Amino acid sequence: MIKGIIFDLDDTLISEKEYIKSGFKVVCNVISEQHNLNFDKVYQKIFELFDEDSDYVFNRLLDCFNIEYEKEYILELLKIYRGHSPDISLYSDAEEILNYLAGKNYKLGIITDGYKITQNKKLESLDIDNCFDCIIITDELGKDYWKPHKKPYGLCRENLGVDYSFLIYVGDNIKKDFITANKLGMHTVQIVREDGVYKDLDSIEESYKADHVISDLNELKDIYNL
Incomplete structure (x- = not known):
């Protein structure tokens, strides 16, 4: 579950x-x-x-x-x-799935790499802090703790209060997003965006691949009966 x-x-x-x-x-x-x-x-x-x-x-x-x-x-x-304060918005399916999940009892988190000033500016522009129970900007832990280091996953799990086996991790970068989540026993999902920076990356080993590959976040509902 x-x-x-x-x-x-x-x-x-x-x-x-x-x-x-x-x-x-x-x-x-x-x-x-x-x-x-x-x-x-x-x-x-x-x-x-x-x-x-x-x-x-x-x-x-x-x-x-x-x-x-x-x-x-x-x-x-x-x-x-x-x-800079960016002019950005959520993908439409991201807004839809977050609105859908808001009516449920799921714990929600974010783990994001990138310079802390940049990621904080993005989150400020989006104004979505109230949608999440935990937000981890890995750069705030130190550059050594960017994904795929296990520390941000552990901190997020601890803050959410949910065992790894009951958590889904959704990301796009096959080179770093899933290998640690897989090892920790999380469910993993790769989203492939048409405009994604890493959409054409190929995995070297099976351990880097996600359990599922989707093109729309709403697919999570059917895959996991959310």
């Missing part, structure tokens, strides 16, 4: 690409104002560069517009990106 569900955040409850778009918009606005450039051209260019390669995208963007810069300027842009 299922007593609790723990969700990943990025590309599970929200679109990571939607967050990236929001952050790029803020950064491009800063660059265009500081260097007297057309915002639309800068914003279009950053996505062209990002689609080619996500590494050093701010450096490459500045190079494209012949802007001289020091390392400190890149760090400033990164700080703006990570610390």
Whole structure:
């Protein structure tokens, strides 16, 4: 019998690409104002560069517009990106399943990786704290405790007061979301989003795979008779 569900955040409850778009918009606005450039051209260019390669995208963007810069300027842009208040929303099926579960007696949690300032800003924008009994931002424990470390899973289980065997863990990243949850005896579900950053990842070993693969969070209702 299922007593609790723990969700990943990025590309599970929200679109990571939607967050990236929001952050790029803020950064491009800063660059265009500081260097007297057309915002639309800068914003279009950053996505062209990002689609080619996500590494050093701010450096490459500045190079494209012949802007001289020091390392400190890149760090400033990164700080703006990570610390901005994002224009994001829940996936429609995430909103539906959370509204559905709100009428039940299930314990709900979130375990999310990512810089703590960034993840906190996302949660503030979403205003969903009251939907969950426990929210673990792994970076607040320390970088060594990001998934797949077992500590965040253990803390969440302890806060929810539910044994692992009665918990579902739902995430998207097959490289890190499920291997620990599987070892701990949790039920595991991979959600594959069309716009997901990790949707095309392949698992190396069976132990990394989830028990079920879905494309809509509402499928949880039928799989586990929620």
